[in-house]
Amino acid sequence: MPTQELSGTTALVTGASRGFGRAIAIALSKHGARVVGVARDRGRLEELRAQLGGTFTPVAADAADPVVAGRLLDEHRPRTLVLNAGAAPLPRPIHRQTWQTFSRNWEVDVQQVFNWTREALLLPMEPGSVVVAFSSGAAVNGSPLSGGYAGAKATIRFIASYAAAESGRSALGIRFTSVLPQLTPETELGAAAVAAYAARQGVDIRAFLEGRGMALTPEQVGTAIVDIVTGSGNDRDAYLLTTAGLSPVQ
Numbered sequence: 459m460p461t462q463e464l465s466g467t468t469a470l471v472t473g474a475s476r477g478f479g480r481a482i483a484i485a486l487s488k489h490g491a492r493v494v495g496v497a498r499d500r501g502r503l504e505e506l507r508a509q510l511g512g513t514f515t516p517v518a519a520d521a522a523d524p525v526v527a528g529r530l531l532d533e534h535r536p537r538t539l540v541l542n543a544g545a546a547p548l549p550r551p552i553h554r555q556t557w558q559t560f561s562r563n564w565e566v567d568v569q570q571v572f573n574w575t576r577e578a579l580l581l582p583m584e585p586g587s588v589v590v591a592f593s594s595g596a597a598v599n600g601s602p603l604s605g606g607y608a609g610a611k612a613t614i615r616f617i618a619s620y621a622a623a624e625s626g627r628s629a630l631g632i633r634f635t636s637v638l639p640q641l642t643p644e645t646e647l648g649a650a651a652v653a654a655y656a657a658r659q660g661v662d663i664r665a666f667l668e669g670r671g672m673a674l675t676p677e678q679v680g681t682a683i684v685d686i687v688t689g690s691g692n693d694r695d696a697y698l699l700t701t702a703g704l705s706p707v708q
């Protein structure tokens with residue numbers, strides 16, 4: 459697959475205010491892309507703008523809102539779209555969830571990926587565009603303290619592969635892929651999950667993490683996304699992401 463130059467192109471990243479999304483915005487910006495960062499926390503987005511300068515455009519908005527998806531794709535016409543925003547699940551076992559807490563990641567994560575994917579196909583984005591949707595290792599392994607999180611993330615993987623097939627059928631030339639990162643305590647969402655699983659096992663967080671090896675860092679996630687977008691990785695519709703890097707999901 460030929461490599462793609464990011465200089466002078468626009469990338470839109472949801473969930474850019476912290477965690478993986480912030481690191482992805484920084485990595486894409488370092489590779490020359492103009493980056494539009496979407497999240498609800500305007501203050502954190504402004505901090506990122508102060509760091510990255512005028513090529514970063516902060517947009518304080520709800521990424522799950524279909525109007526936001528349509529408006530921002532029309533306005534910015536990104537060549538790279540990273541659907542990373544995700545809600546933190548309530549870390550409780552199944553019987554301590556309500557339907558509302560159980561379905562939170564469906565309402566935010568899945569709805570977001572559904573809305574933006576639909577708009578990307580209908581617009582359509584330019585041939586050569588890339589859409590990366592954030593699933594999770596939980597989509598394969600389950601996540602018994604996160605309500606509907608694992609099922610929501612599995613659905614995101616399906617949406618990306620269905621969209622890749624539709625892009626192929628209509629010869630749109632848009633690449634759709636999903637990324638399944640391993641659990642890491644290096645972000646707010648991951649730290650809350652790690653604390654819950656450690657408590658469940660009756661060990662402290664350090665002991666829990668010792669058994670898991672090195673933690674995936676947001677910077678490694680940023681690098682991996684640049685590799686996918688520039689085409690220097692393989693061209694698959696889903697990748698596991700660990701500290702060892704990207705590997706195609708079998």
Ligand SMILES: NC(=O)c1ccc[n+]([C@@H]2O[C@H](COP(=O)([O-])OP(=O)(O)OC[C@H]3O[C@@H](n4cnc5c(N)ncnc54)[C@H](OP(=O)(O)O)[C@@H]3O)[C@@H](O)[C@H]2O)c1
Pocket residue numbers: 472473474475476477478479496497498499500502519520521522542543544545546566567592593594595596638639640641642643644645646647648649
């Ligand atoms: N960390 C892990 O271990 C791990 C593992 C596998 C997959 N993931 C996935 O990776 C993605 C990033 O997670 P993270 O660990 O970086 O989480 P995080 O640190 O909690 O960051 C989540 C980001 O999503 C944004 N967000 C949440 N709801 C939003 C909404 N409705 N509209 C716009 N932005 C919204 C947040 O910004 P605002 O609050 O400012 O809106 C924030 O920027 C998520 O999809 C997550 O499920 C994480």
